[in-house]
Amino acid sequence: MYLYKELNIDEYINKKDSFCVIDVRSESEFEEDHILGAINIPILNDEERIIVGTVYKEKGVKAAKILARNLTMPNMLVKLNKIYSIIESSKKIPLIYCARGGDRSGVIATFLAMENTYVFRLTGGYKAYRGYVLNYFNKIFDKKIKVFYGLTGTGKTELLLELKKNNLPVIDLEGLANNRGSVFGHIGLGKQPSQKRFDTMLFDALSIIDEKYIIVEGESKKIGRLYIPEQFYDKMTFGDSYLIECSLESRIKRIIDEYGGYLTENKDELIRSIEVLKAHIGNEKIGELIGKFNSGYLNEVVEYLLIYYYDILYEKNRKAKKKYMFNYNTDNVVECSKIIETDLK
Known part of the structure:
Protein backbone atom coordinates (compact mmCIF):
# COMPACT_ATOMS: atom_id res chain seq x y z
CA MET A 1 0.00 0.00 0.00
CA LEU A 134 -5.37 33.48 14.71
CA ASN A 135 -3.76 31.80 17.72
CA TYR A 136 -0.51 33.63 16.94
CA PHE A 137 -2.20 36.98 17.50
CA ASN A 138 -4.11 35.68 20.53
CA LYS A 139 -1.29 33.99 22.42
CA ILE A 140 2.08 33.81 20.66
CA PHE A 141 2.90 37.37 19.51
CA ASP A 142 4.83 39.03 22.33
CA LYS A 143 6.90 41.83 20.79
CA LYS A 144 6.82 45.41 22.03
CA ILE A 145 5.15 47.79 19.58
CA LYS A 146 6.42 51.31 18.96
CA VAL A 147 3.68 53.40 17.38
CA PHE A 148 4.22 56.60 15.40
CA TYR A 149 1.25 58.96 15.46
CA GLY A 150 0.62 62.16 13.54
CA LEU A 151 -1.89 64.18 11.56
CA THR A 152 -2.66 63.29 7.95
CA GLY A 153 0.18 64.38 5.69
CA THR A 154 2.92 64.43 8.31
CA GLY A 155 4.74 61.66 6.44
CA LYS A 156 4.30 58.73 8.79
CA THR A 157 4.34 56.13 6.03
CA GLU A 158 7.23 57.83 4.25
CA LEU A 159 9.18 57.91 7.51
CA LEU A 160 8.51 54.26 8.29
CA LEU A 161 9.62 53.19 4.82
CA GLU A 162 12.85 55.16 5.32
CA LEU A 163 13.38 53.40 8.65
CA LYS A 164 12.67 50.04 7.01
CA LYS A 165 15.19 50.82 4.28
CA ASN A 166 17.73 51.20 7.08
CA ASN A 167 16.84 47.74 8.44
CA LEU A 168 14.66 48.76 11.37
CA PRO A 169 11.83 46.29 12.18
CA VAL A 170 8.97 48.14 10.48
CA ILE A 171 5.56 46.71 9.61
CA ASP A 172 3.73 48.73 6.95
CA LEU A 173 0.10 48.05 7.85
CA GLU A 174 -1.26 50.31 5.12
CA GLY A 175 0.95 48.59 2.55
CA LEU A 176 -0.34 45.17 3.62
CA ALA A 177 -3.93 46.46 3.51
CA ASN A 178 -3.37 48.21 0.15
CA ASN A 179 -5.07 51.32 1.52
CA ARG A 180 -3.69 54.61 2.81
CA GLY A 181 -6.11 54.66 5.73
CA SER A 182 -8.30 57.62 4.79
CA VAL A 183 -11.47 58.48 2.87
CA PHE A 184 -9.28 58.76 -0.24
CA GLY A 185 -6.95 55.94 0.76
CA HIS A 186 -8.16 53.52 -1.90
CA ILE A 187 -7.76 55.81 -4.91
CA GLY A 188 -5.40 54.40 -7.53
CA LEU A 189 -4.49 51.30 -5.52
CA GLY A 190 -6.90 48.64 -6.77
CA LYS A 191 -8.80 46.27 -4.52
CA GLN A 192 -7.79 45.32 -1.00
CA PRO A 193 -6.92 41.74 -0.06
CA SER A 194 -9.42 39.64 1.87
CA GLN A 195 -9.46 39.88 5.67
CA LYS A 196 -7.92 36.42 5.90
CA ARG A 197 -5.16 37.36 3.44
CA PHE A 198 -4.39 40.53 5.39
CA ASP A 199 -4.13 38.55 8.64
CA THR A 200 -1.81 36.03 6.99
CA MET A 201 0.44 38.67 5.42
CA LEU A 202 0.71 40.42 8.80
CA PHE A 203 1.57 37.10 10.45
CA ASP A 204 4.18 36.38 7.75
CA ALA A 205 5.74 39.84 8.15
CA LEU A 206 5.90 39.54 11.94
CA SER A 207 7.25 35.99 11.98
CA ILE A 208 10.49 36.93 10.19
CA ILE A 209 11.39 39.77 12.57
CA ASP A 210 13.97 38.78 15.18
CA GLU A 211 14.03 42.05 17.14
CA LYS A 212 12.10 42.31 20.39
CA TYR A 213 10.08 45.25 19.09
CA ILE A 214 8.36 46.37 15.91
CA ILE A 215 7.51 49.82 14.52
CA VAL A 216 4.10 50.66 13.07
CA GLU A 217 2.09 53.71 12.09
CA GLY A 218 -0.77 54.71 14.38
CA GLU A 219 -3.99 53.53 12.75
CA SER A 220 -7.65 53.25 13.55
CA LYS A 221 -8.85 49.69 14.06
CA LYS A 222 -10.03 49.62 10.45
CA ILE A 223 -7.90 50.30 7.34
CA GLY A 224 -10.26 50.64 4.42
CA ARG A 225 -12.57 47.67 4.85
CA LEU A 226 -10.03 45.55 6.75
CA TYR A 227 -9.68 45.19 10.51
CA ILE A 228 -6.38 45.00 12.34
CA PRO A 229 -6.47 41.81 14.48
CA GLU A 230 -7.97 42.78 17.82
CA GLN A 231 -5.18 41.50 20.05
CA PHE A 232 -2.53 43.15 17.87
CA TYR A 233 -4.47 46.43 17.94
CA ASP A 234 -4.70 46.27 21.73
CA LYS A 235 -0.91 45.96 21.90
CA MET A 236 -0.64 48.98 19.59
CA THR A 237 -2.92 50.97 21.90
CA PHE A 238 -0.68 50.29 24.89
CA GLY A 239 2.64 50.44 23.01
CA ASP A 240 5.28 53.17 23.18
CA SER A 241 3.93 56.28 21.45
CA TYR A 242 5.87 58.78 19.31
CA LEU A 243 4.49 61.95 17.73
CA ILE A 244 5.26 63.07 14.18
CA GLU A 245 4.75 66.74 13.29
CA CYS A 246 5.54 69.11 10.43
CA SER A 247 4.33 72.39 8.95
CA LEU A 248 0.96 72.69 7.21
CA GLU A 249 2.79 73.63 4.01
CA SER A 250 4.81 70.41 4.15
CA ARG A 251 1.67 68.38 4.74
CA ILE A 252 -0.11 69.89 1.74
CA LYS A 253 2.91 69.38 -0.51
CA ARG A 254 3.40 65.81 0.67
CA ILE A 255 -0.22 64.86 -0.02
CA ILE A 256 -0.19 66.43 -3.47
CA ASP A 257 3.14 64.75 -4.28
CA GLU A 258 1.82 61.39 -3.08
CA TYR A 259 -1.74 61.55 -4.36
CA GLY A 260 -1.56 64.15 -7.13
CA GLY A 261 -1.21 61.82 -10.08
CA TYR A 262 -3.85 59.46 -8.73
CA LEU A 263 -6.26 62.32 -8.05
CA THR A 264 -6.08 63.80 -11.53
CA GLU A 265 -6.25 60.37 -13.19
CA ASN A 266 -9.19 59.25 -11.03
CA LYS A 267 -11.32 62.41 -10.91
CA ASP A 268 -14.67 60.64 -10.71
CA GLU A 269 -13.45 58.41 -7.89
CA LEU A 270 -12.13 61.43 -5.99
CA ILE A 271 -15.38 63.36 -6.41
CA ARG A 272 -17.36 60.38 -5.10
CA SER A 273 -15.04 60.25 -2.09
CA ILE A 274 -15.51 63.98 -1.42
CA GLU A 275 -19.29 63.57 -1.64
CA VAL A 276 -19.11 60.97 1.14
CA LEU A 277 -18.12 63.84 3.46
CA LYS A 278 -21.42 65.74 3.03
CA ALA A 279 -22.57 64.87 6.53
CA HIS A 280 -19.38 66.35 7.97
CA ILE A 281 -18.85 69.56 6.00
CA GLY A 282 -22.19 70.21 4.27
CA ASN A 283 -23.53 70.13 0.71
CA GLU A 284 -22.60 73.72 -0.08
CA LYS A 285 -18.94 73.27 0.86
CA ILE A 286 -18.78 69.95 -0.99
CA GLY A 287 -19.92 71.68 -4.16
CA GLU A 288 -17.35 74.44 -3.65
CA LEU A 289 -14.52 71.94 -3.14
CA ILE A 290 -15.48 69.94 -6.22
CA GLY A 291 -15.58 73.16 -8.24
CA LYS A 292 -12.10 74.14 -7.02
CA PHE A 293 -10.77 70.69 -7.78
CA ASN A 294 -12.17 70.77 -11.31
CA SER A 295 -10.59 74.22 -11.78
CA GLY A 296 -7.17 72.94 -10.72
CA TYR A 297 -7.00 74.49 -7.24
CA LEU A 298 -5.80 71.28 -5.62
CA ASN A 299 -3.77 73.07 -2.93
CA GLU A 300 -6.86 74.84 -1.60
CA VAL A 301 -8.91 71.64 -1.60
CA VAL A 302 -6.23 69.72 0.30
CA GLU A 303 -5.70 72.54 2.81
CA TYR A 304 -9.41 72.77 3.60
CA LEU A 305 -9.82 69.01 4.00
CA LEU A 306 -6.80 68.82 6.29
CA ILE A 307 -7.89 71.64 8.59
CA TYR A 308 -11.64 71.17 8.64
CA TYR A 309 -11.99 67.42 8.28
CA TYR A 310 -8.91 65.30 8.91
CA ASP A 311 -7.43 67.26 11.82
CA ILE A 312 -10.80 67.49 13.56
CA LEU A 313 -11.43 63.77 12.99
CA TYR A 314 -7.96 62.89 14.29
CA GLU A 315 -8.52 64.78 17.54
CA LYS A 316 -12.02 63.36 17.94
CA ASN A 317 -10.81 59.78 17.56
CA ARG A 318 -8.05 60.11 20.12
CA LYS A 319 -9.48 58.39 23.16
CA ALA A 320 -7.20 60.22 25.54
CA LYS A 321 -4.27 62.61 25.49
CA LYS A 322 -1.31 60.34 24.82
CA LYS A 323 2.00 60.69 26.53
CA TYR A 324 4.64 60.58 23.80
CA MET A 325 8.14 59.23 24.30
CA PHE A 326 9.53 61.73 21.74
CA ASN A 327 8.28 64.29 19.24
CA TYR A 328 9.82 64.39 15.75
CA ASN A 329 9.62 66.84 12.87
CA THR A 330 9.31 65.34 9.38
CA ASP A 331 9.86 68.41 7.22
CA ASN A 332 13.02 66.47 6.32
CA VAL A 333 12.19 62.76 6.53
CA VAL A 334 15.74 61.48 5.95
CA GLU A 335 17.20 63.57 8.77
CA CYS A 336 14.27 62.65 11.01
CA SER A 337 14.86 58.95 10.40
CA LYS A 338 18.52 59.28 11.42
CA ILE A 339 17.51 60.89 14.72
CA ILE A 340 14.96 58.15 15.39
CA GLU A 341 17.50 55.41 14.66
CA THR A 342 19.81 56.93 17.25
CA ASP A 343 17.01 57.23 19.83
CA LEU A 344 15.90 53.62 19.37
CA LYS A 345 19.37 52.12 19.79
Whole structure:
Protein backbone atom coordinates (compact mmCIF):
# COMPACT_ATOMS: atom_id res chain seq x y z
CA MET A 1 0.00 0.00 0.00
CA TYR A 2 1.31 3.45 -0.93
CA LEU A 3 1.26 5.90 1.95
CA TYR A 4 1.99 9.56 2.39
CA LYS A 5 2.93 11.03 5.75
CA GLU A 6 0.82 13.45 7.79
CA LEU A 7 2.38 16.67 9.09
CA ASN A 8 0.65 18.80 11.70
CA ILE A 9 0.68 22.58 11.61
CA ASP A 10 3.24 23.02 14.41
CA GLU A 11 5.65 20.65 12.67
CA TYR A 12 5.20 22.58 9.43
CA ILE A 13 5.83 25.97 11.07
CA ASN A 14 9.02 24.67 12.68
CA LYS A 15 10.38 23.18 9.43
CA LYS A 16 8.62 25.25 6.76
CA ASP A 17 11.78 26.00 4.78
CA SER A 18 12.13 22.27 4.05
CA PHE A 19 8.94 22.06 1.97
CA CYS A 20 7.55 23.11 -1.37
CA VAL A 21 3.90 23.72 -0.57
CA ILE A 22 1.18 22.73 -3.03
CA ASP A 23 -2.34 24.11 -2.52
CA VAL A 24 -4.86 21.90 -4.34
CA ARG A 25 -7.93 24.01 -3.52
CA SER A 26 -9.80 25.96 -6.19
CA GLU A 27 -8.56 29.27 -7.59
CA SER A 28 -10.94 31.42 -5.54
CA GLU A 29 -10.09 29.62 -2.30
CA PHE A 30 -6.41 30.20 -3.01
CA GLU A 31 -6.97 33.87 -3.87
CA GLU A 32 -8.84 34.48 -0.62
CA ASP A 33 -5.85 33.25 1.36
CA HIS A 34 -3.08 30.68 1.29
CA ILE A 35 0.11 29.61 3.01
CA LEU A 36 3.08 31.84 2.25
CA GLY A 37 4.87 30.58 -0.86
CA ALA A 38 2.25 27.97 -1.75
CA ILE A 39 1.66 27.17 -5.43
CA ASN A 40 -1.91 26.56 -6.57
CA ILE A 41 -2.61 23.38 -8.56
CA PRO A 42 -6.40 22.99 -8.22
CA ILE A 43 -7.67 19.43 -8.25
CA LEU A 44 -11.13 20.90 -8.93
CA ASN A 45 -11.51 24.38 -10.37
CA ASP A 46 -14.13 26.85 -9.15
CA GLU A 47 -16.80 25.74 -11.59
CA GLU A 48 -16.23 22.04 -10.92
CA ARG A 49 -16.26 22.59 -7.16
CA ILE A 50 -19.65 24.31 -7.37
CA ILE A 51 -21.06 21.42 -9.42
CA VAL A 52 -19.75 18.83 -6.94
CA GLY A 53 -21.13 20.87 -4.03
CA THR A 54 -24.57 20.97 -5.64
CA VAL A 55 -24.56 17.20 -6.18
CA TYR A 56 -23.46 16.70 -2.56
CA LYS A 57 -26.47 18.71 -1.32
CA GLU A 58 -28.95 17.04 -3.66
CA LYS A 59 -27.72 13.43 -3.85
CA GLY A 60 -25.30 12.93 -0.97
CA VAL A 61 -21.65 12.12 -0.33
CA LYS A 62 -21.28 9.03 -2.54
CA ALA A 63 -22.65 10.71 -5.67
CA ALA A 64 -20.49 13.79 -5.06
CA LYS A 65 -17.34 11.68 -4.68
CA ILE A 66 -18.05 9.77 -7.89
CA LEU A 67 -18.57 13.03 -9.77
CA ALA A 68 -15.40 14.56 -8.28
CA ARG A 69 -13.41 11.51 -9.36
CA ASN A 70 -14.84 11.67 -12.88
CA LEU A 71 -14.01 15.37 -13.14
CA THR A 72 -10.52 14.94 -11.73
CA MET A 73 -9.12 11.85 -13.44
CA PRO A 74 -8.97 13.05 -17.09
CA ASN A 75 -6.50 15.80 -16.18
CA MET A 76 -4.71 14.04 -13.32
CA LEU A 77 -1.51 13.35 -15.28
CA VAL A 78 -1.24 17.02 -16.27
CA LYS A 79 -1.64 18.12 -12.65
CA LEU A 80 0.90 15.57 -11.40
CA ASN A 81 3.44 16.61 -14.00
CA LYS A 82 3.08 20.23 -12.86
CA ILE A 83 3.68 19.14 -9.28
CA TYR A 84 6.72 17.03 -10.25
CA SER A 85 8.14 20.05 -12.04
CA ILE A 86 7.69 22.16 -8.90
CA ILE A 87 9.33 19.48 -6.74
CA GLU A 88 12.26 19.17 -9.13
CA SER A 89 12.89 22.92 -9.38
CA SER A 90 12.54 23.54 -5.64
CA LYS A 91 14.64 20.54 -4.51
CA LYS A 92 12.33 20.35 -1.49
CA ILE A 93 9.88 17.87 0.01
CA PRO A 94 6.30 18.33 -1.25
CA LEU A 95 3.63 19.26 1.27
CA ILE A 96 0.08 19.00 -0.05
CA TYR A 97 -2.91 20.73 1.51
CA CYS A 98 -6.57 21.39 0.78
CA ALA A 99 -9.31 23.05 2.82
CA ARG A 100 -9.45 20.64 5.78
CA GLY A 101 -7.01 17.84 5.01
CA GLY A 102 -9.61 15.75 3.21
CA ASP A 103 -10.08 14.01 -0.11
CA ARG A 104 -8.57 16.65 -2.40
CA SER A 105 -5.15 16.62 -0.76
CA GLY A 106 -5.43 12.90 -0.02
CA VAL A 107 -5.89 11.99 -3.69
CA ILE A 108 -2.90 14.01 -4.87
CA ALA A 109 -0.67 12.81 -2.01
CA THR A 110 -1.63 9.20 -2.75
CA PHE A 111 -0.78 9.49 -6.45
CA LEU A 112 2.59 11.02 -5.58
CA ALA A 113 3.29 8.27 -3.05
CA MET A 114 2.44 5.64 -5.68
CA GLU A 115 5.34 7.01 -7.72
CA ASN A 116 7.65 6.59 -4.71
CA THR A 117 7.68 10.33 -4.01
CA TYR A 118 8.39 11.23 -0.41
CA VAL A 119 5.36 13.42 0.32
CA PHE A 120 3.53 14.95 3.27
CA ARG A 121 -0.06 16.08 3.68
CA LEU A 122 -0.91 18.93 6.05
CA THR A 123 -3.23 17.61 8.74
CA GLY A 124 -6.33 19.79 8.91
CA GLY A 125 -5.33 21.64 5.74
CA TYR A 126 -5.81 25.39 5.37
CA LYS A 127 -8.21 25.41 8.32
CA ALA A 128 -5.37 24.32 10.61
CA TYR A 129 -3.11 27.03 9.18
CA ARG A 130 -5.78 29.68 9.65
CA GLY A 131 -6.23 28.52 13.24
CA TYR A 132 -2.49 28.88 13.84
CA VAL A 133 -2.49 32.44 12.45
CA LEU A 134 -5.37 33.48 14.71
CA ASN A 135 -3.76 31.80 17.72
CA TYR A 136 -0.51 33.63 16.94
CA PHE A 137 -2.20 36.98 17.50
CA ASN A 138 -4.11 35.68 20.53
CA LYS A 139 -1.29 33.99 22.42
CA ILE A 140 2.08 33.81 20.66
CA PHE A 141 2.90 37.37 19.51
CA ASP A 142 4.83 39.03 22.33
CA LYS A 143 6.90 41.83 20.79
CA LYS A 144 6.82 45.41 22.03
CA ILE A 145 5.15 47.79 19.58
CA LYS A 146 6.42 51.31 18.96
CA VAL A 147 3.68 53.40 17.38
CA PHE A 148 4.22 56.60 15.40
CA TYR A 149 1.25 58.96 15.46
CA GLY A 150 0.62 62.16 13.54
CA LEU A 151 -1.89 64.18 11.56
CA THR A 152 -2.66 63.29 7.95
CA GLY A 153 0.18 64.38 5.69
CA THR A 154 2.92 64.43 8.31
CA GLY A 155 4.74 61.66 6.44
CA LYS A 156 4.30 58.73 8.79
CA THR A 157 4.34 56.13 6.03
CA GLU A 158 7.23 57.83 4.25
CA LEU A 159 9.18 57.91 7.51
CA LEU A 160 8.51 54.26 8.29
CA LEU A 161 9.62 53.19 4.82
CA GLU A 162 12.85 55.16 5.32
CA LEU A 163 13.38 53.40 8.65
CA LYS A 164 12.67 50.04 7.01
CA LYS A 165 15.19 50.82 4.28
CA ASN A 166 17.73 51.20 7.08
CA ASN A 167 16.84 47.74 8.44
CA LEU A 168 14.66 48.76 11.37
CA PRO A 169 11.83 46.29 12.18
CA VAL A 170 8.97 48.14 10.48
CA ILE A 171 5.56 46.71 9.61
CA ASP A 172 3.73 48.73 6.95
CA LEU A 173 0.10 48.05 7.85
CA GLU A 174 -1.26 50.31 5.12
CA GLY A 175 0.95 48.59 2.55
CA LEU A 176 -0.34 45.17 3.62
CA ALA A 177 -3.93 46.46 3.51
CA ASN A 178 -3.37 48.21 0.15
CA ASN A 179 -5.07 51.32 1.52
CA ARG A 180 -3.69 54.61 2.81
CA GLY A 181 -6.11 54.66 5.73
CA SER A 182 -8.30 57.62 4.79
CA VAL A 183 -11.47 58.48 2.87
CA PHE A 184 -9.28 58.76 -0.24
CA GLY A 185 -6.95 55.94 0.76
CA HIS A 186 -8.16 53.52 -1.90
CA ILE A 187 -7.76 55.81 -4.91
CA GLY A 188 -5.40 54.40 -7.53
CA LEU A 189 -4.49 51.30 -5.52
CA GLY A 190 -6.90 48.64 -6.77
CA LYS A 191 -8.80 46.27 -4.52
CA GLN A 192 -7.79 45.32 -1.00
CA PRO A 193 -6.92 41.74 -0.06
CA SER A 194 -9.42 39.64 1.87
CA GLN A 195 -9.46 39.88 5.67
CA LYS A 196 -7.92 36.42 5.90
CA ARG A 197 -5.16 37.36 3.44
CA PHE A 198 -4.39 40.53 5.39
CA ASP A 199 -4.13 38.55 8.64
CA THR A 200 -1.81 36.03 6.99
CA MET A 201 0.44 38.67 5.42
CA LEU A 202 0.71 40.42 8.80
CA PHE A 203 1.57 37.10 10.45
CA ASP A 204 4.18 36.38 7.75
CA ALA A 205 5.74 39.84 8.15
CA LEU A 206 5.90 39.54 11.94
CA SER A 207 7.25 35.99 11.98
CA ILE A 208 10.49 36.93 10.19
CA ILE A 209 11.39 39.77 12.57
CA ASP A 210 13.97 38.78 15.18
CA GLU A 211 14.03 42.05 17.14
CA LYS A 212 12.10 42.31 20.39
CA TYR A 213 10.08 45.25 19.09
CA ILE A 214 8.36 46.37 15.91
CA ILE A 215 7.51 49.82 14.52
CA VAL A 216 4.10 50.66 13.07
CA GLU A 217 2.09 53.71 12.09
CA GLY A 218 -0.77 54.71 14.38
CA GLU A 219 -3.99 53.53 12.75
CA SER A 220 -7.65 53.25 13.55
CA LYS A 221 -8.85 49.69 14.06
CA LYS A 222 -10.03 49.62 10.45
CA ILE A 223 -7.90 50.30 7.34
CA GLY A 224 -10.26 50.64 4.42
CA ARG A 225 -12.57 47.67 4.85
CA LEU A 226 -10.03 45.55 6.75
CA TYR A 227 -9.68 45.19 10.51
CA ILE A 228 -6.38 45.00 12.34
CA PRO A 229 -6.47 41.81 14.48
CA GLU A 230 -7.97 42.78 17.82
CA GLN A 231 -5.18 41.50 20.05
CA PHE A 232 -2.53 43.15 17.87
CA TYR A 233 -4.47 46.43 17.94
CA ASP A 234 -4.70 46.27 21.73
CA LYS A 235 -0.91 45.96 21.90
CA MET A 236 -0.64 48.98 19.59
CA THR A 237 -2.92 50.97 21.90
CA PHE A 238 -0.68 50.29 24.89
CA GLY A 239 2.64 50.44 23.01
CA ASP A 240 5.28 53.17 23.18
CA SER A 241 3.93 56.28 21.45
CA TYR A 242 5.87 58.78 19.31
CA LEU A 243 4.49 61.95 17.73
CA ILE A 244 5.26 63.07 14.18
CA GLU A 245 4.75 66.74 13.29
CA CYS A 246 5.54 69.11 10.43
CA SER A 247 4.33 72.39 8.95
CA LEU A 248 0.96 72.69 7.21
CA GLU A 249 2.79 73.63 4.01
CA SER A 250 4.81 70.41 4.15
CA ARG A 251 1.67 68.38 4.74
CA ILE A 252 -0.11 69.89 1.74
CA LYS A 253 2.91 69.38 -0.51
CA ARG A 254 3.40 65.81 0.67
CA ILE A 255 -0.22 64.86 -0.02
CA ILE A 256 -0.19 66.43 -3.47
CA ASP A 257 3.14 64.75 -4.28
CA GLU A 258 1.82 61.39 -3.08
CA TYR A 259 -1.74 61.55 -4.36
CA GLY A 260 -1.56 64.15 -7.13
CA GLY A 261 -1.21 61.82 -10.08
CA TYR A 262 -3.85 59.46 -8.73
CA LEU A 263 -6.26 62.32 -8.05
CA THR A 264 -6.08 63.80 -11.53
CA GLU A 265 -6.25 60.37 -13.19
CA ASN A 266 -9.19 59.25 -11.03
CA LYS A 267 -11.32 62.41 -10.91
CA ASP A 268 -14.67 60.64 -10.71
CA GLU A 269 -13.45 58.41 -7.89
CA LEU A 270 -12.13 61.43 -5.99
CA ILE A 271 -15.38 63.36 -6.41
CA ARG A 272 -17.36 60.38 -5.10
CA SER A 273 -15.04 60.25 -2.09
CA ILE A 274 -15.51 63.98 -1.42
CA GLU A 275 -19.29 63.57 -1.64
CA VAL A 276 -19.11 60.97 1.14
CA LEU A 277 -18.12 63.84 3.46
CA LYS A 278 -21.42 65.74 3.03
CA ALA A 279 -22.57 64.87 6.53
CA HIS A 280 -19.38 66.35 7.97
CA ILE A 281 -18.85 69.56 6.00
CA GLY A 282 -22.19 70.21 4.27
CA ASN A 283 -23.53 70.13 0.71
CA GLU A 284 -22.60 73.72 -0.08
CA LYS A 285 -18.94 73.27 0.86
CA ILE A 286 -18.78 69.95 -0.99
CA GLY A 287 -19.92 71.68 -4.16
CA GLU A 288 -17.35 74.44 -3.65
CA LEU A 289 -14.52 71.94 -3.14
CA ILE A 290 -15.48 69.94 -6.22
CA GLY A 291 -15.58 73.16 -8.24
CA LYS A 292 -12.10 74.14 -7.02
CA PHE A 293 -10.77 70.69 -7.78
CA ASN A 294 -12.17 70.77 -11.31
CA SER A 295 -10.59 74.22 -11.78
CA GLY A 296 -7.17 72.94 -10.72
CA TYR A 297 -7.00 74.49 -7.24
CA LEU A 298 -5.80 71.28 -5.62
CA ASN A 299 -3.77 73.07 -2.93
CA GLU A 300 -6.86 74.84 -1.60
CA VAL A 301 -8.91 71.64 -1.60
CA VAL A 302 -6.23 69.72 0.30
CA GLU A 303 -5.70 72.54 2.81
CA TYR A 304 -9.41 72.77 3.60
CA LEU A 305 -9.82 69.01 4.00
CA LEU A 306 -6.80 68.82 6.29
CA ILE A 307 -7.89 71.64 8.59
CA TYR A 308 -11.64 71.17 8.64
CA TYR A 309 -11.99 67.42 8.28
CA TYR A 310 -8.91 65.30 8.91
CA ASP A 311 -7.43 67.26 11.82
CA ILE A 312 -10.80 67.49 13.56
CA LEU A 313 -11.43 63.77 12.99
CA TYR A 314 -7.96 62.89 14.29
CA GLU A 315 -8.52 64.78 17.54
CA LYS A 316 -12.02 63.36 17.94
CA ASN A 317 -10.81 59.78 17.56
CA ARG A 318 -8.05 60.11 20.12
CA LYS A 319 -9.48 58.39 23.16
CA ALA A 320 -7.20 60.22 25.54
CA LYS A 321 -4.27 62.61 25.49
CA LYS A 322 -1.31 60.34 24.82
CA LYS A 323 2.00 60.69 26.53
CA TYR A 324 4.64 60.58 23.80
CA MET A 325 8.14 59.23 24.30
CA PHE A 326 9.53 61.73 21.74
CA ASN A 327 8.28 64.29 19.24
CA TYR A 328 9.82 64.39 15.75
CA ASN A 329 9.62 66.84 12.87
CA THR A 330 9.31 65.34 9.38
CA ASP A 331 9.86 68.41 7.22
CA ASN A 332 13.02 66.47 6.32
CA VAL A 333 12.19 62.76 6.53
CA VAL A 334 15.74 61.48 5.95
CA GLU A 335 17.20 63.57 8.77
CA CYS A 336 14.27 62.65 11.01
CA SER A 337 14.86 58.95 10.40
CA LYS A 338 18.52 59.28 11.42
CA ILE A 339 17.51 60.89 14.72
CA ILE A 340 14.96 58.15 15.39
CA GLU A 341 17.50 55.41 14.66
CA THR A 342 19.81 56.93 17.25
CA ASP A 343 17.01 57.23 19.83
CA LEU A 344 15.90 53.62 19.37
CA LYS A 345 19.37 52.12 19.79
